[in-house]
Amino acid sequence: MNLKERIDLILECLEKTGGPIIQSTEYKGYSVGLMLAGIKTNLNREKAAYPEEQLARLREKGLLEPKIEKLTDKAERVAEYVTKNPRLWHSDVAFKKYIDTIEDEEKRAEEIKAYQDAKEAYTYLRRRKTEGKLDEETSEILRQAGVGGNVFGYPEETTLFAQKTGISNREAQIIINEFGSLDNFRKEFIALMLDREIEKHIKVEKCVEQINHFARSQNRQLPFIQGFDMSQPNFLPSKDDINFLSILDENNSRIYGYFMTEERIIDYINSLGDEHKKVVIKNYFGLIGEEAHTLDVIGKATGFTRAAISDKVKRIKRELRSQRLRYQGEITEESRERFIERFFASNDIFVDGTELSQETKDELSQIYIDGLQAKRAEIERAKGERKEVYSINVSKRLARGEIITIDELYFSTRTHNTLRRAGYYTLNKILDVLDEEEITKIPKLGKSSLEEIRVKLAELGLAFTWETEEWKAERAQSEIEMQKEVQARAREHISRAKDGVYVPISWLDFSAKTREILDTAGYYDLSKLLAASKEEVFKIPSSAKIRSELHYMGCYFDWENKPLKEGEEITQINELGLETSTLNTLVKAGYTKIEQLLNMKSEKELTEIKGIGEKALQDIKDRMNASGFYFQWEERDISIPEENRIPWLFEQVFGDSMSQLDIELREMINSLILARQVLKEEQEACRKLGGLFQEAKRKELELIEKALASEGIEL
Amino acid sequence: MVNQKLKDFETLKNLMNLNIKLSEIDDTTKQRLIELCREQLSIVNEKIETTRNKRKQLEENLLKIRKGN
Numbered sequence: 001m002n003l004k005e006r007i008d009l010i011l012e013c014l015e016k017t018g019g020p021i022i023q024s025t026e027y028k029g030y031s032v033g034l035m036l037a038g039i040k041t042n043l044n045r046e047k048a049a050y051p052e053e054q055l056a057r058l059r060e061k062g063l064l065e066p067k068i069e070k071l072t073d074k075a076e077r078v079a080e081y082v083t084k085n086p087r088l089w090h091s092d093v094a095f096k097k098y099i100d101t102i103e104d105e106e107k108r109a110e111e112i113k114a115y116q117d118a119k120e121a122y123t124y125l126r127r128r129k130t131e132g133k134l135d136e137e138t139s140e141i142l143r144q145a146g147v148g149g150n151v152f153g154y155p156e157e158t159t160l161f162a163q164k165t166g167i168s169n170r171e172a173q174i175i176i177n178e179f180g181s182l183d184n185f186r187k188e189f190i191a192l193m194l195d196r197e198i199e200k201h202i203k204v205e206k207c208v209e210q211i212n213h214f215a216r217s218q219n220r221q222l223p224f225i226q227g228f229d230m231s232q233p234n235f236l237p238s239k240d241d242i243n244f245l246s247i248l249d250e251n252n253s254r255i256y257g258y259f260m261t262e263e264r265i266i267d268y269i270n271s272l273g274d275e276h277k278k279v280v281i282k283n284y285f286g287l288i289g290e291e292a293h294t295l296d297v298i299g300k301a302t303g304f305t306r307a308a309i310s311d312k313v314k315r316i317k318r319e320l321r322s323q324r325l326r327y328q329g330e331i332t333e334e335s336r337e338r339f340i341e342r343f344f345a346s347n348d349i350f351v352d353g354t355e356l357s358q359e360t361k362d363e364l365s366q367i368y369i370d371g372l373q374a375k376r377a378e379i380e381r382a383k384g385e386r387k388e389v390y391s392i393n394v395s396k397r398l399a400r401g402e403i404i405t406i407d408e409l410y411f412s413t414r415t416h417n418t419l420r421r422a423g424y425y426t427l428n429k430i431l432d433v434l435d436e437e438e439i440t441k442i443p444k445l446g447k448s449s450l451e452e453i454r455v456k457l458a459e460l461g462l463a464f465t466w467e468t469e470e471w472k473a474e475r476a477q478s479e480i481e482m483q484k485e486v487q488a489r490a491r492e493h494i495s496r497a498k499d500g501v502y503v504p505i506s507w508l509d510f511s512a513k514t515r516e517i518l519d520t521a522g523y524y525d526l527s528k529l530l531a532a533s534k535e536e537v538f539k540i541p542s543s544a545k546i547r548s549e550l551h552y553m554g555c556y557f558d559w560e561n562k563p564l565k566e567g568e569e570i571t572q573i574n575e576l577g578l579e580t581s582t583l584n585t586l587v588k589a590g591y592t593k594i595e596q597l598l599n600m601k602s603e604k605e606l607t608e609i610k611g612i613g614e615k616a617l618q619d620i621k622d623r624m625n626a627s628g629f630y631f632q633w634e635e636r637d638i639s640i641p642e643e644n645r646i647p648w649l650f651e652q653v654f655g656d657s658m659s660q661l662d663i664e665l666r667e668m669i670n671s672l673i674l675a676r677q678v679l680k681e682e683q684e685a686c687r688k689l690g691g692l693f694q695e696a697k698r699k700e701l702e703l704i705e706k707a708l709a710s711e712g713i714e715l
Numbered sequence: 716m717v718n719q720k721l722k723d724f725e726t727l728k729n730l731m732n733l734n735i736k737l738s739e740i741d742d743t744t745k746q747r748l749i750e751l752c753r754e755q756l757s758i759v760n761e762k763i764e765t766t767r768n769k770r771k772q773l774e775e776n777l778l779k780i781r782k783g784n
Contacts, residue, residue, distance in 0.1 A: 668752035682766040689773040
């Protein structure tokens with residue numbers, strides 16, 4: 001077959017089958033694939049000189065794309081893909097899963113193509129390697145990339161890691177593949193370890209808190225040290241926690257927490273020069289085989305007064321505190337660095353022996369700190385939630401009528417003790433208190449304790465009974481009723497006293513003090529008191545109190561202004577509520593009734609009064625308007641005759657759609673107008689009848705007179 | 716503004732003195748107005764009753780006098 005025939009056959013095959021032509025493709029008994037491959041290889045090796053016309057026919061169909069790629073290029077392509085996607089390269093399952101996650105079809109096709117290309121190139125290179133046809137440079141590239149361990153060998157990093165950790169090369173490679181790189185694995189591992197450290201730290205904090213809580217409940221006298229407490233002999237955290245704390249510092253002086261053990265206190269005592277101090281500290285705190293004693297007992301034994309001993313105790317406590325025996329919740333920079341260093345010294349996962357860079361250290365410490373803070377915040381939140389649940393439970397229990405002791409509320413020691421000594425053992429009793437005085441009267445319970453109780457109650461969704469709105473409303477209602485009762489009792493006495501009948505002061509509900517004052521002033525009789533003039537009353541000491549008590553009973557002096565009753569209209573100027581200076585100037589000028597003001601014909605009349613300026617004028621105007629009065633000279637918005645005023649309101653809306661409320665309002669106002677008309681008619685009829693009645697009476701009288709006169713009798 | 720003014724009124728007298736259109740009043744104020752009207756109505760009704768009683772008494776008295784004549 002010559003070239004033309006071969007190409008004809010190839011093109012015919014392509015037309016008929018439509019599929020790609022590969023080496024194994026056969027058509028009409030000829031191996032067409034091999035034919036095409038032969039042509040290609042001949043062209044590549046430049047062994048044959050084919051005519052350009054025939055080759056062009058193959059090129060048109062895209063069958064003659066030259067595929068010349070150097071082996072090193074191929075190897076680099078594979079290595080690049082592998083270093084980019086180590087996980088996908090080594091695990092078919094991972095690749096399938098990854099492909100499933102891609103939603104975009106084009107992207108998925110691209111990924112699949114890249115993967116298949118790399119795999120194809122790899123199989124080719126592997127074959128050559130097994131055949132011994134691959135040069136060392138290319139195989140080195142593939143080895144460094146960790147393409148396939150069994151054929152190309154493992155990278156140095158992997159073998160070292162495997163040696164150090166005692167696992168096989170393959171396992172080491174799997175780890176590296178899983179995490180992308182050894183560096184990534186280190187980071188992840190460290191993060192994990194840090195997480196565990198955080199857990200431990202939190203555990204220690206919690207432990208300390210619980211210990212403190214327990215110690216507080218025991219109410220021991222030993223000094224509290226912030227975070228740690230030495231009153232509890234077995235307060236030490238568990239061994240692991242201690243180890244964790246001691247990991248941080250070589251000298252075993254804790255960086256995280258300086259806390260007191262009994263040993264340390266004993267060391268401290270032995271270091272004291274002062275013998276008296278030694279005795280006091282031993283006996284007071286009950287250390288080194290001694291029992292804890294009271295100040296009195298120690299005083300008797302040592303010959304000191306109680307105050308002197310208490311002074312000594314105070315000083316010792318202060319000294320203990322000043323020794324930096326404090327729990328340090330925060331982590332200093334120094335301690336952090338030391339922590340990181342020691343941590344990696346004990347967990348050596350570095351195989352190349354290089355030191356951590358500063359950046360990595362910072363990053364890691366930041367991870368640690370952030371994690372710690374997040375954990376703390378989480379715990380705080382959980383605590384808050386627990387508190388809420390607790391408060392709900394308490395209110396439920398209260399509603400059920402259960403008794404809640406003050407021990408359950410965890411007050412501070414002082415507040416707890418003061419309440420306990422005063423006999424307030426339960427929350428129920430505290431809530432039964434109706435008056436603030438009753439609580440503040442408790443000895444040694446001051447403002448801060450009261451506030452503490454108030455805050456605690458608020459946390460539980462409660463409040464002091466005297467502070468609740470319901471109680472206030474109830475109280476106001478009961479006061480009104482009480483006043484009514486008092487007024488009912490006093491009414492008869494007052495009316496009799498006003499008629500001049502003798503009524504002793506003791507019959508009325510005066511306070512004891514007022515009664516005494518009235519007695520000493522010589523007013524035994526209420527009628528005498530009520531008849532007294534203004535000046536006489538003002539001469540009595542604390543007359544204001546007497547007057548207010550009289551007002552409470554509903555009794556007023558004649559010269560006093562009575563409060564307005566419902567439906568009554570204001571007639572006096574002093575009822576307007578003017579400022580005192582304005583009122584006084586008006587009264588001095590002789591204006592006492594509102595009518596007088598309304599009769600004024602111009603503004604001048606008012607401003608001519610001495611002491612009435614712009615401010616006072618405005619005040620008078622405002623007050624008058626507020627009470628529904630208007631000066632004649634005042635400009636008003638409208639001047640509509642009274643009959644038309646209310647219907648006029650609805651002029652604008654009548655045609656339009658009215659809401660239910662509008663209709664209701666209109667009907668109400670209409671019925672009011674109607675009622676007023678009825679009232680007017682009734683009143684007119686009444687007046688007419690009154691006239692008729694008078695006339696009839698007069699006529700009757702005349703008739704009677706006439707009748708009597710006719711009988712000769714004169715009235 | 717109108718509603719602000721209406722908030723302070725205490726008697727219908729004040730209302731009549733204000734130049735207001737119904738569309739300018741809001742619902743809560745309308746409600747208040749209705750309540751106010753109801754109050755006023757009860758007062759007026761009481762007054763009507765008392766005057767009616769008074770008139771009846773006058774009529775009776777008048778009748779008595781006339782009968783006596």
